[in-house]
Amino acid sequence: MLFNSYIFIFLFLPVTLAGFFLIGKRQHHRVAIAWLVACSLFFYGWWNPAYLGLILVSILFNYAIGVVLGGQGPHRKASLVAGVVLNLGLLGYFKYANFFVDTVNEVTGTDFHLSVIVLPLAISFFTFQQIAYLVDAWRGETREYNFLHYCLFVTFFPQLIAGPIVHHREMLPQFARDVIYRFSQRDFIVGFTIFSLGLFKKVVLADGISVFANPVFGAAEAGIPLSIIEAWGGALAYTLQIYFDFSGYSDMAIGLGRMFGIRLPLNFHSPLKAVNIIEFWHRWHMTLSRFLRDYLYIPLGGNRRGPRRRYINLMITMLLGGLWHGAGWTFVVWGAAHGLALALNHGWHAARRAMGHRLEQSTRGGRLLSGALTFVFIVATFVVFRAESFGGAMNLLSAMSGGQGVILPEGLSGMLGSLQPWLAQHGVMLGEHVPNRLASWSDGFKFIFMLLLIAWAAPNTQQIMRDFDPAFDTYRGAPAIHFPAFPRFSISPGWAVIIALLFVYAVGSLTRASEFLYFQF
Amino acid sequence: MNSSQEYQEKSGETRKFLRALILTALGAALLVVSINYRVDRYYVFHAQEEPFMEFLEPNMRVLKTNYLETHCSRFDAVIFGSSRAAAIRTDDVNNAFGVAAYNFGVATGNLPGVLARLEWLDASGCMPKTIILPLSIDRLHFTGRPNDLLRKEHPAIVGDPAYAREFLLSYLGVDAFFSNLKKLMDQLISRPEPRFRYDPRSGDVEYLWDRELKLEACPDSSSRTDEVTIGIFVDYLQRIESRVRESGSRMVLLWNPIPVGDQLAHLDDARALFGRLQGTEQLIYRLPPGDARLFDSDQYHDLGHYKPDLAAAVFAAPQNRVPLRQLLNELQALQNQCDAQNDSH
Numbered sequence: 001m002l003f004n005s006y007i008f009i010f011l012f013l014p015v016t017l018a019g020f021f022l023i024g025k026r027q028h029h030r031v032a033i034a035w036l037v038a039c040s041l042f043f044y045g046w047w048n049p050a051y052l053g054l055i056l057v058s059i060l061f062n063y064a065i066g067v068v069l070g071g072q073g074p075h076r077k078a079s080l081v082a083g084v085v086l087n088l089g090l091l092g093y094f095k096y097a098n099f100f101v102d103t104v105n106e107v108t109g110t111d112f113h114l115s116v117i118v119l120p121l122a123i124s125f126f127t128f129q130q131i132a133y134l135v136d137a138w139r140g141e142t143r144e145y146n147f148l149h150y151c152l153f154v155t156f157f158p159q160l161i162a163g164p165i166v167h168h169r170e171m172l173p174q175f176a177r178d179v180i181y182r183f184s185q186r187d188f189i190v191g192f193t194i195f196s197l198g199l200f201k202k203v204v205l206a207d208g209i210s211v212f213a214n215p216v217f218g219a220a221e222a223g224i225p226l227s228i229i230e231a232w233g234g235a236l237a238y239t240l241q242i243y244f245d246f247s248g249y250s251d252m253a254i255g256l257g258r259m260f261g262i263r264l265p266l267n268f269h270s271p272l273k274a275v276n277i278i279e280f281w282h283r284w285h286m287t288l289s290r291f292l293r294d295y296l297y298i299p300l301g302g303n304r305r306g307p308r309r310r311y312i313n314l315m316i317t318m319l320l321g322g323l324w325h326g327a328g329w330t331f332v333v334w335g336a337a338h339g340l341a342l343a344l345n346h347g348w349h350a351a352r353r354a355m356g357h358r359l360e361q362s363t364r365g366g367r368l369l370s371g372a373l374t375f376v377f378i379v380a381t382f383v384v385f386r387a388e389s390f391g392g393a394m395n396l397l398s399a400m401s402g403g404q405g406v407i408l409p410e411g412l413s414g415m416l417g418s419l420q421p422w423l424a425q426h427g428v429m430l431g432e433h434v435p436n437r438l439a440s441w442s443d444g445f446k447f448i449f450m451l452l453l454i455a456w457a458a459p460n461t462q463q464i465m466r467d468f469d470p471a472f473d474t475y476r477g478a479p480a481i482h483f484p485a486f487p488r489f490s491i492s493p494g495w496a497v498i499i500a501l502l503f504v505y506a507v508g509s510l511t512r513a514s515e516f517l518y519f520q521f
Numbered sequence: 522m523n524s525s526q527e528y529q530e531k532s533g534e535t536r537k538f539l540r541a542l543i544l545t546a547l548g549a550a551l552l553v554v555s556i557n558y559r560v561d562r563y564y565v566f567h568a569q570e571e572p573f574m575e576f577l578e579p580n581m582r583v584l585k586t587n588y589l590e591t592h593c594s595r596f597d598a599v600i601f602g603s604s605r606a607a608a609i610r611t612d613d614v615n616n617a618f619g620v621a622a623y624n625f626g627v628a629t630g631n632l633p634g635v636l637a638r639l640e641w642l643d644a645s646g647c648m649p650k651t652i653i654l655p656l657s658i659d660r661l662h663f664t665g666r667p668n669d670l671l672r673k674e675h676p677a678i679v680g681d682p683a684y685a686r687e688f689l690l691s692y693l694g695v696d697a698f699f700s701n702l703k704k705l706m707d708q709l710i711s712r713p714e715p716r717f718r719y720d721p722r723s724g725d726v727e728y729l730w731d732r733e734l735k736l737e738a739c740p741d742s743s744s745r746t747d748e749v750t751i752g753i754f755v756d757y758l759q760r761i762e763s764r765v766r767e768s769g770s771r772m773v774l775l776w777n778p779i780p781v782g783d784q785l786a787h788l789d790d791a792r793a794l795f796g797r798l799q800g801t802e803q804l805i806y807r808l809p810p811g812d813a814r815l816f817d818s819d820q821y822h823d824l825g826h827y828k829p830d831l832a833a834a835v836f837a838a839p840q841n842r843v844p845l846r847q848l849l850n851e852l853q854a855l856q857n858q859c860d861a862q863n864d865s866h
Contacts, residue, residue, distance in 0.1 A: 006690075185535035192542075309574075491534045500545035508553055508695035511687060513727035 002204050003195075004254045009103065016157075016497040017259060024181030032181055042156040044121065051120040055155065058090065063150050070138035080138040084131055091127045092333040094119055099327035101292055122161045126154050126322060128291050131166045135295055137295035142168060147176040162249055165287040170472055171262075182287035188489055190468045191258030197461050198251025203506045204390050205454075206245035209447055213386075216264040220399075221392035223442040231399035233444050238386050239379045240451045243272060248283070251461045254471045264289075266462060266471040272378070272455040275362075277341040278349075280378065288324070292317050298415035307350065311343040318342060323468040325385070330393060330500040332387040341377060355426070404432045405429060463491050537713070553698045562702035564671055570722075575715035576762045578671055581607065581726070582628040586675035588721045593647035600621035600724075601638065602655040603630040603663075603824055604698035605777050607726040609655070618773070620651050624724030629672050631663040634755035639764050640677045645822045648768045654761070655775040656805075658787040659825075661746045661754045661794065672695055687841075720763060728826060734818035739859035740786035751790065755797040776807035776848060778827050778835055785856050794846040803845050806836045810851045 001008050001029055016039040023032040045052045067084040069076055092100075094117055101112050133153075136142050145153075145168070151169045154160075174180060216234020219226060226234075250267035257264040273283035281289050297317040303310040315336065322335015349359055360369070380397060386391035398404055406428040408416075413430050414422065462470050467488050477481065536647040545629050568587040589596075598620035600609055606626030625638060635654065642648050666674065672690065676685035691697065707713055718727040723852040765772045784791075808831070813818050820831040835841060 171841050185539065189535055189538055189542075491538045493537055496541035497537045497545045502540045503551055504549040504553065505547050505695055506696065508550070508693075509690035511696070 001043050003249070003256070004506075006507075009507065012039070013256070013259075015039075017481070020260060021181070021183040024153055025183070027107050027181075028241060029178070030148060031237075033152055033175060037148065037151045037155055040160060043157040044155065044160060047121050048118070054120055054123075055126060056089075058087075058126065058130065059151055061086065061149060061155050062134060062154075065134055066137045066142065066145075066150070069134060070140075070142055076138060079345055082135060083134045083406070086128050087131050088273070093117070094324075096124075112233060125163050126160065128165055128288075128295075129154060129168075132291060132295055136158055136168065143172075145172050154255070156262070158253040158260075158262075159264055162246075162253075163287055164250055164253060164265045166264060166290050166428065170265060170424075174262050177261075180447075182261075185262060186397055186491070187261045188259050190465065190470065191255045192205075192484040193255070193262075193489060193495070193499050193502075194258060194461055194470055195255030196499050196506065197247045198253075199506040200502045201244045201251060201376060202507045203248075203250030205451060206241050206248055207214050208241075209237045209451060210241045210242070212439045212441075212444040212447065213241050217386055217388075217392065219438055220396040221388050221393070222453070223395060225404050226396065226399040227404070228399060228402055229441060230438055231396050231404075233439070233448065235383050235400055235443065236397065236448050236452075239272075239382045240387075240455065242382065243268075243455060244451065247460075254461075258470065263469070263472055268460070269462065270460045272375065272452075273371070274374055275367045275373055277338065277345045277377065280374060281338070281342065286493045296320065300471065303327075307347070314342050314346070315339040329392065330387055332385050333390075334381055337377075337381045337384065389450050402427065407520060430501060475493055528687060541733065543557065552560070553695065554693050556705075557630075557693045557697045557701050560704055561692075562697070562701050562704040563692065564831075565689075574721075575729070576717045576719055577707070577715055579717065579719060580671055580673065581719075582672065582675050584719070584721060585623075585625055585627065585737065586677055588724070589625070589642070589647065590645070590677065592722075593623075593645065595643065596623040597649055598653060599642070599649040599652035600624045600626055600653040600655075601635040602626040603657065603660065604628040604726075604779075604780075605657060606630070606655045606775075607724070608728060608822075608826060608829050609653075609832040610829045611723040611725055613829065614653065614836070617833075618651060618653075618834045622651075622653065622723075623649075624726070626655075626693050626724070626726070627672075629663065629667045629857065631660070631665075632754060632761065632775050634674070634678075636757055636761050636764065637674070637678050639761060641680070643764070643768060650770050652761075652765050652770055652772045653741050653775060655777045657777045657779065657793070657825075658791050659779065659783055661666055661790055662741060662750050664750070664753050664757065669702060694730060694806070707773060716821050726742060727829075727843065728822045730822055732823040733820055734823075734824065736780045736816055736818050737782040738816055740782045743786050743789060745789045746793070748793070751793050751797060773836075774803070774805040775835055776805050778808045778815060778820075778831050780821065781810055783824065784810060784815075784852060785859065788856055791849060791852060795849055804842050805845055805848060806842050807848050808835050808841060810848075810855050 001012060003009075012069050016036070019035050019039070020032050023035055029471050039054060041055075041370075044055060062083065063492045065079050080418075099118055101114050104110060105112055133142065149172050152175055153166070153168055155165075156171070158344040159166050211235050216226065216230055217238065220234070254264045254266075265287050267285060269286065271280050274280035274283055275469075300313040300316060301309055302313060316339075318335045318339030319332060319421035320335070322331045322333070322338070325331045325334070327464060352359060367438055380400070383396050383400070384390075384393045387396065392440050413420065416430070423429075465488075467490070558566055562578055563579055563583070564576070565583050565837055568584060589623065598614065599713065600606055600611070600614060600622055602609075603626060607624060607628075609624060609626065611624050613620045614620065627634070639648070639652070673688060673691065676688045679685075679688075716728060716729055719725070762772060807814060812834075814834065816830055
């Protein structure tokens, strides 16, 4: 079931909310939790009931291992290893088995064949959550948790499908609070507002811009030569699509959680405003970064064993982070590019510190230049991320860099005058600058410009809602940029009208539900 | 619950917020739905049956399917195809073939759409005895389903209950709302001229626009469609043919009389297409490529849309029905002339 579908908004959500609070009001807290688990499983099974068994077995298995790890028995370490290996084995089978076989076939020329394995929804998310739980249980950082609470920690529908990747420390204690079982108008209003902002971002902005991205990537994959205008248009459109899609989804998840009185962790903090790649990863998919940091990078040694080992650890973390997004070499290369950029960025910071520079005292121009470089890097690497093959990615990147010639609009001929022959010598021509007619680029660039303005200059959902503690703050970077001039959300009729109009606009645009991009990861 | 929360809930702020939220949402939704239903720019909710209505933007798929749903027994021939075919006059077809034809040509109509319509007609017990199918050599790549409001397929043809719900909701949604608002503004301020005249009893469409054209006898450049795309096109054509054959009906192919320059620009595609069809002996109605009318801009509304008289000329004479091989040879001969001209220049 999709958050951006009529059945979810007008049937599933009201019934689930009403059931939970009606049961909770009668002080049947265990029944209320059971109801929420049942609804969450129904939500999960709507896609493919066959995989309900898989998630249930995974929950039972991990809870049982957690109980063993939480005790003082002699086989704790062996249980941890078994738990982690089995979780990764399950993920590996469903997500990477075909990828592995294809790669072996390509390298060795063999012809092994596996039947098509359908990737169970959300397996990457619930596997990571439970591995974190097991590791913390082994470290003695978990308390004794109720089984029903544990089930809800894994299956709670707002975060089940595409995160945020929640941590047991921030979720399980909330289920034990009496206050969540009483309907709070305030929490409902805050939750509904965040949900509506997320729905608008997903349905109107992300789906709206996708029509400019998809044909360009399709053409690049088919080997069609692209103009520089089309190539940049498609790449920018996809960058904005994935940002508004995923951050919209995260907003919806956070809003839905809040309707039940549950706070979820922040997952996006205006990542396109980042001025370097380190900051980007503090702002983009923050709960994945947190997981990779706490359960991979730090256990590998983090930065404790010298700079060289730190860079190696960064590369390993980002390579696996890339692979987590999908079973394909394009994802591995995307992760490697980000790992390399992170290593360079840390190296650059170390060098500046060694020269006595204070990093926090950058000039405005320096920040602007750094931000622009970072943005171009993000856009270029998202081309590799989105492309189905290296051929398609290279075709698009080559067109973006002017490698397939630069064709400027004919209207500029008067302005360029005698420069034209010189420009022609260097591959810059005048003519039909969008030869493939893949989209209406006059509309496309207006839309791209508007979305860039929102991404760069507007406050994000958490900043608009900052008086209502919308989410756990997982942000570890520089202080959040505040917008004193921008009105803060308040529980007032004026804001009610704005939110109602955004909600109706988004719901009125749900002519056909599209999937969230991050469902596939 | 902290004191600020309690204060807000007790002071009624949250209640006021919820009241304003619900009232605004309901009011806005009601406004959107009622304007969409009332204005109905694409004539989805208000099928019209008055003769020769004038329209700005009708959804012909909806209007024509609605009509055929209740009147198909009147017809024993159906003209399929795109907006080009929609301008073929049924009277001309009736006279040429001795049938009672309905024009089912729709904007951006393509072969998957023709197949879906044939299946629907067959399932409804309305399979026509004669199917007239015009082919456009410059539209081989049109094999997807158009999904904008103006061209959405009628739910009866798609036959999927989920699509039927989505279809109606899309005409009640926000995109339709802005489109309908534009129509209201047009009615009040700019009052644009109608672009179509439509007769629901025959499906005939008359285009009320003319663009200035300069037709070239020889193409500036040629274009080639990839083999996969041509393969998809051929596959659909063969599925249509076998469907027609199984029903005991006959299929008449027409070669759309687009300007010769455009026909020659797609000569490679024609060669590839005919080569993939079952032998080049298959017959098709065409206007000889040397016919002067194919060079005459007065015969066209715009580059793609020919006028009804030109369409009638295609099937007016029995000798216009030739094997695909002959059509290919005629096109090649013209192309040779163009090449010779280019060489002499």
